[in-house]
Amino acid sequence: MSFDAAHLANRATAALRAYDPGHDLPALRRLHGALLAELGSNENPLGASPRALAAVQAGLAASFRYPDPKGGDLKRALAARLQVDEARIALGNGSHELLMLLAQCFADAATSVVHSQFGFAVFAIATAAAGAQGLRVPALPGDHPSMPYGHDLAAIAAAVRPDTRLVFLANPNNPTGGWFADAELEALLARTPPSALVVVDEAYHEFADAAGPRSALRFADRHPNLVVTRTFSKAYALAGLRVGYLVAHPSVVGVIERLRESFNVNGLALAAAEAALGDEAHLREVRQWTFAERAWLAGELAARGYRVLPSQTNFLLVDLGVDATALEAALFRQAVIVRPMAGYGLAHTLRISVGSRAENARLLAALPSR
Numbered sequence: 352m353s354f355d356a357a358h359l360a361n362r363a364t365a366a367l368r369a370y371d372p373g374h375d376l377p378a379l380r381r382l383h384g385a386l387l388a389e390l391g392s393n394e395n396p397l398g399a400s401p402r403a404l405a406a407v408q409a410g411l412a413a414s415f416r417y418p419d420p421k422g423g424d425l426k427r428a429l430a431a432r433l434q435v436d437e438a439r440i441a442l443g444n445g446s447h448e449l450l451m452l453l454a455q456c457f458a459d460a461a462t463s464v465v466h467s468q469f470g471f472a473v474f475a476i477a478t479a480a481a482g483a484q485g486l487r488v489p490a491l492p493g494d495h496p497s498m499p500y501g502h503d504l505a506a507i508a509a510a511v512r513p514d515t516r517l518v519f520l521a522n523p524n525n526p527t528g529g530w531f532a533d534a535e536l537e538a539l540l541a542r543t544p545p546s547a548l549v550v551v552d553e554a555y556h557e558f559a560d561a562a563g564p565r566s567a568l569r570f571a572d573r574h575p576n577l578v579v580t581r582t583f584s585k586a587y588a589l590a591g592l593r594v595g596y597l598v599a600h601p602s603v604v605g606v607i608e609r610l611r612e613s614f615n616v617n618g619l620a621l622a623a624a625e626a627a628l629g630d631e632a633h634l635r636e637v638r639q640w641t642f643a644e645r646a647w648l649a650g651e652l653a654a655r656g657y658r659v660l661p662s663q664t665n666f667l668l669v670d671l672g673v674d675a676t677a678l679e680a681a682l683f684r685q686a687v688i689v690r691p692m693a694g695y696g697l698a699h700t701l702r703i704s705v706g707s708r709a710e711n712a713r714l715l716a717a718l719p720s721r
């Protein structure tokens with residue numbers, strides 16, 4: 352008798368596939384050392400605040416103890432910074448965990464979840480894991496004059512049904528880099544019934560400098576069904592420590608708390624995030640540097656004949672107009688890692704993080720002119 356637990360998986364899990372990590376980065380680091388250009392995961396090459404690193408060092412010795420299950424110090428620091436009540440904050444092992452928890456807590460087989468085509472991949476995964484029906488709304492067209500492949504907020508609002516429990520939006524969005532203006536979100540919120548939570552994933556919030564996208568948080572008072580998620584993985588450069596948060600109505604936080612694993616955020620991550628939040632000068636430096644480097648890299652790519660989509664993030668989506676598999680493989684052979692987008696249905700594009708200047712230069716040197 353052969354045993355295969357795949358047949359035993361529950362209905363929702365049976366429909367899922369395991370995360371595809373892409374290349375074996377630890378092996379590639381051993382092979383290429385400092386010559387590897389890691390432009391596939393939107394990490395912040397400037398690294399975390401020295402204060403965060405010092406907090407990790409100082410906290411190590413207490414690692415025999417469980418962390419604070421409430422994350423009280425970090426929540427108080429966030430509450431003060433965001434000018435919201437602590438009861439509106441939940442902490443996650445990365446914001447990925449919070450997106451999954453939202454679906455697990457509010458969606459099930461009897462409900463639907465709305466998200467945009469080319470929205471962040473976790474939205475569809477969280478929906479499927481909860482066994483809910485995903486209502487995928489067609490994105491704006493690829494030749495849209497201002498926001499190619501962007502969220503169509505009017506169509507998203509129209510897709511909401513009485514059985515819809517969640518609407519997932521990302522602003523700015525991964526993998527497109529695009530965004531929507533606060534006014535568009537305000538119109539969507541006005542049309543969405545309180546039976547659906549509107550989740551705005553602001554993982555790249557700190558990298559936005561255009562007029563239009565500020566933060567959904569300003570609508571929280573008027574729309575109790577609004578949920579905003581943020582992360583310390585990107586601008587704060589703590590991706591390896593896994594910490595994110597959401598801001599929502601206290602009753603939403605109350606439901607999340609029922610399923611949240613008590614010690615989901617480890618002690619070093621709590622200490623690092625709190626210290627990082629306190630270092631405003633470091634964040635300012637990260638933002639200024641990223642704005643400048645993003646503009647420079649976009650210009651260099653455009654000068655080589657590449658179509659670069661508008662970005663308010665720390666990555667650029669490059670639209671080749673033809674299948675990108677060969678180019679991705681050619682870059683890989685030269686130790687330049689970028690992210691192929693076939694999984695998103697964007698096989699003709701590549702997502703390229705804004706790396707260090709040395710990494711970006713290696714990318715440009717490896718890239719054929721078009």
Ligand SMILES: *Cc1c(COP(=O)(O)O)cnc(C)c1O
Nearest residue numbers: 445446447471525554582584595
């Ligand atoms: C990177 C990213 C996240 C953050 O993930 P963490 O789990 O917090 O590391 C969330 N949403 C989007 C759109 C992202 O790109």
